[in-house]
Amino acid sequence: MKPSTPFECPHHAALRAASSEPAPQPAGSWPPGPAPGLTGWGLLRAMSRDLLGTLEGWRRAHGDVVHLRIRPEHQVVLTDPALVRELLVAQHEGLVRWERGVQVMAQLHGHSVLTAEGQPWRARRQALQPSFTPKAVQSFVPDIAAASGKALAGWRADGAAWPIEQAFTSLGMDIILRTMFSSEIDADARLAERAVHEVSVAGNAEMYWPASWPDWMPWKASKRRAMKMLRGLIERHVTTRLALARDLWPGDLLTRLLILHLDDPDAWSLQAVRDECMTAFLAGHETAAATLTWWSWCMAANPAAQAAARAEVDAVLRGRDPAAEDLPALACLKRTLQETLRLYPAAPVLLSRRSTGAIALGGWRFPARTMFTVPVGLMQRDARWFPEPDAFRPERFADDAGKQIRGAYLPFGAGPRVCIGQHLALAEMTVVAAMFLQRFEVAAPEGMAPPEPEFHITLRPRESLKLLLARRAP
Template sequence: MSTENGPAVGAEPRGHRIVPGPKGLPFLGNMPQFARNPLGFFERLRGHGDLVQWRFGPNPCVFVADPECIGELLTETERSFDQPALGIAFRTVMGNGVVVARGTEWRRKRSLVQPSVRPKQVRSYAATMAGSTVELADSWSGEEIGKEFAGIGALLPDWVPTPGRARIRKAAAVIDAEVGRVVARHRDGGAERPDLLSRLLTAVDETGAHLTDEEIRDETVTLYIGGHETTSSTLVWAWYLLSRNAGARAALHEELDRVLGGREPEFDDYARLAYTQSVVKETLRLYPTIWLVTGVAKEGARIGGVPLPEGTRVWSSQWATHRDERWFPEPEEFRPERWDAETGHPIAEYAWFPFGGGPRVCLGTRFAMVEAVLILAVLARRFELEVDPGTVGPVPTLTLQPDRQVLATVRARRAD
């Protein structure tokens, strides 16, 4: 049997079946519904079932909400699913870095970039993470601090000019100039330094070749966005949630006082700061920086035991799955204790996947977790941030961002 929304559907021995989603428009499909509110649209699709048909423009799509099937999508990337061709906005900013590259080129770039973010290297960056945060914190006092993807542009050829694309090109030119300046400064420094960019500049593949200047630019921007913008957004959401939950804030302060005893955190403290980690994990559950993953079915691809026509685009959303009450009781509640290994609720594999998974899992996963935990520890040990009590909503752009400037009153913690 088939439906107007896409490929044939049918039940399989595992019990999964693809069900029709909301009715779409000719040519546009469900794009208008998606464009108005992507996060809400994915939540509505989840309400239809675990495997749901819909259309992004004329393209047949399947939305996946079951963690087992999400795991298949993530772990079968490169074998059963291709990385989709990302839009011009994404490619203009990211270039052809490891996140965008595919096939042999992706494997080469991954082999060059991965060593710079392995656990041993992350340990060496930890002192810089904490030290830079301490330097910032020392300057604080009581004060206030502070859609091409979803629209019709996603269906337009690259050569069609739009105001949004012009703004993206202008922003990319600023990024290129700044990256060029930083790279030139590192190259002029002579001897290798123990930082991430220096390791990229000296990395060689199996043929002895270095990354080209263009590749250095692309990987630097990829790591900057992955290691800075994502962490800063996560910490904004963390303070927003903590300021609304006095119990969680008190538990965080108790752990920091007990583990650190008045000193600044170091890398070895990361494993000891279990509740601080839970705060970050719970923040990433409610406000995942990366809010969707996609793949394009190759010939012979299956999901949940159901065969998919070649070219079907498969989508899954961290936002929707992370807020599914089947996997997270009281899903809208900020409850860091749910991550406690002894007392927390069991969490299904791939019910929480803020960094993706499988062969294309975010290379900087450990880097990002260590960075977020150490920065939160440095600041929360010294300060309480009371975020403006107004509601802050999420805006799904390249990453999940607050819908307005988030202001906070900074108060020094009083010693007991």
């Protein structure tokens, strides 16, 4: 979902024009950064305690290109939109994803499009892309609406604080089960919600260590159970589908993957199908559920924006469930989702990249094996690109808004590795949000402080979010 007419800070534009060709830095020099001490591992500990807060402090102190010396690595943190786009788009071929991050994710995702590199990644991405185009995802809108209608009918509006984060997570689980497996939520899926949380917390913690203890260690029992549960869920759906006659297979994502397997079993083994199912299952429900959770808070904290989005929904839908052809007309609602993704991107820090050769960026020449980190969450709350950056202002994304710096808004990443499921996620969030506003008004309990974000692979409230719902008259 791209803003049509972005905003650019005039002062920054003048500075950029005056220094469009930065003076080259001496060979072998590095940008400024925090003192590393003997090993730099203290910097790593600081990031493990508060990643975004720590990176923001270093950005304020040292600028948009910050060098971290964490032995044996050299890491560079980029928060300049132009340099970020140069890195992720123009320099893409000279990068690989951070090996340790991929290793941790591959424990559960296997060798999916999320973790693959080089030609294997290109082949998978090309094969999967047709299932995730804007036109392709329209076929899933009826399933999304059916799951939403069923779930929302059971949400209580009795004056007590409703566990809205848990409710959106369950709904996201139901939606991904329907779109992937043509299955509805059941007791196993409820257990999967907790399992996803367990593996996310465990995976985030392991990212900060150079190696992981084996999963058979006694203190990793909860992670073992969670991974066994999730793998079992995927395996049951694949096995059940294969037992059906081919002409009875529904037109869901699992069928599309199994057709790839039948057409080219060497390139698409059953294990490859399982790996892609796992990635789609985890990413497909988590991103949408996290964003809708934050969106509900933004609606509760901004009644005028909530009322404007609801008025549009009422005018466009007139009480019926949304269809695919309705989604382009819900422009005001979409802007509230865009602004939510700006303030609370599900992935506030993109998985770090490593250069395979020397890379020139902004006057610096970085040697091979340099690590690059892009904290999207900081860029999207930078006053240079977004005035009043902490304010919820959906009008930033209106057609008649000012121009926005390219690269400052990247909730789904950028370049060839932009999130493959972004169109499905946006369609899902728009349908769910519209149907929610048809049925409820949402408010924060009196005296409630804004929820504190916490980063465990995705960005979630530190304490489970609970809000007040008032059911609208039919």
